[in-house]
Amino acid sequence: MMRIANAQVWVHNQDEALAFYTDKLGMEVRSDVTLPEMGDFRWLTVGPPGQEDFGIVLMAIPGAPVMDEQTGAEVRNLMSKGFAGTVFLTTDNVQGDYEELKGRGVEFTDDPEERPYGVDCGFRDPSGNSFRLTQVNEAVVNQR
Amino acid sequence: MTTFVPPARHLLKAKDLADARYFEQLDVEDLAHAAGLSRAHFSREFRAAFGESPHSYLLTRRMERAAALLRTTDRSVADVCFSVGLQSVGSFTSSFKRTYGVTPTAYRAAYPPAAASAMVPGCIARFFGRPRHNSTNEEDSPSAEA
Numbered sequence: 001m002m003r004i005a006n007a008q009v010w011v012h013n014q015d016e017a018l019a020f021y022t023d024k025l026g027m028e029v030r031s032d033v034t035l036p037e038m039g040d041f042r043w044l045t046v047g048p049p050g051q052e053d054f055g056i057v058l059m060a061i062p063g064a065p066v067m068d069e070q071t072g073a074e075v076r077n078l079m080s081k082g083f084a085g086t087v088f089l090t091t092d093n094v095q096g097d098y099e100e101l102k103g104r105g106v107e108f109t110d111d112p113e114e115r116p117y118g119v120d121c122g123f124r125d126p127s128g129n130s131f132r133l134t135q136v137n138e139a140v141v142n143q144r
Numbered sequence: 145m146t147t148f149v150p151p152a153r154h155l156l157k158a159k160d161l162a163d164a165r166y167f168e169q170l171d172v173e174d175l176a177h178a179a180g181l182s183r184a185h186f187s188r189e190f191r192a193a194f195g196e197s198p199h200s201y202l203l204t205r206r207m208e209r210a211a212a213l214l215r216t217t218d219r220s221v222a223d224v225c226f227s228v229g230l231q232s233v234g235s236f237t238s239s240f241k242r243t244y245g246v247t248p249t250a251y252r253a254a255y256p257p258a259a260a261s262a263m264v265p266g267c268i269a270r271f272f273g274r275p276r277h278n279s280t281n282e283e284d285s286p287s288a289e290a
Contacts, residue, residue, distance in 0.1 A: 005263060006263060022167065023167070026164050026165075028209065028212070029212075029213060029216070029217060029227075030216060031216050031217065031258065031261070031262045031263070032216070032217035032218070032219060032258075033216075033217060033218045033258045033259045033262045034218060035262075035264070035272075037273060038264075038268075038269060038272035038273045039272055039273075041264075041268070041272040043259075043262045043263075043264045043268075045263075049163070049164075062271070062272070065274075065276065066271045066272055
């Protein structure tokens, strides 16, 4: 049986991302190691408390020769436009989390609104990555 | 109409705060404030509801996270101490030893290095681990054309 262990998001700056994902979103550090044998590559993962078997890899955009300058610029450009991918989170209290995160300075792109599947809102991390935060309407989902 | 809220619900707010924001400089005073009670009253009520003092609850949360960081990261002991909301490395070391029976350094040494358990995939190792192209100078050597 396959399970999802980690999923990666590109970040402009790992320290800035780490502060955002832990201090503002309340996630925990799962792994933070720097590997000298790999040119000081830093493997940095975070995850939500209570969901120990899943992590988000906060991956710095590498320079040449791992990633050529033009490709790096394209990735940065996609991120800044908000097209580098989306992480979908669920919660049991979307309004409460929305207010708490907003109070901590999280930049919301969508305030909570009713959707067919529940109440949904959206925000960005400092690198421009898109996040959805949803309180799923179990009654609707269970009808499937 | 005012809805009756069981007193334990206010205590739970304080407990949730300790779990969620342990990495900040929280103390029992902050937890009491979250519960809307005086410190002395709060400590008694918290212990009655959850079986341990709020100080102990907050500290064990910090110790649990510190132990995880020692196992899964290569951060220094001081950095781990600050990462879980504590300011004194000496107090941190004492608390850790009381909790786990060994110092943070000894605790870490009993586990494989964090790098060994980091799930760095082969594709990344191949990219980042290969020597820098210009370090070989092979293209400049006569044999490169052979």
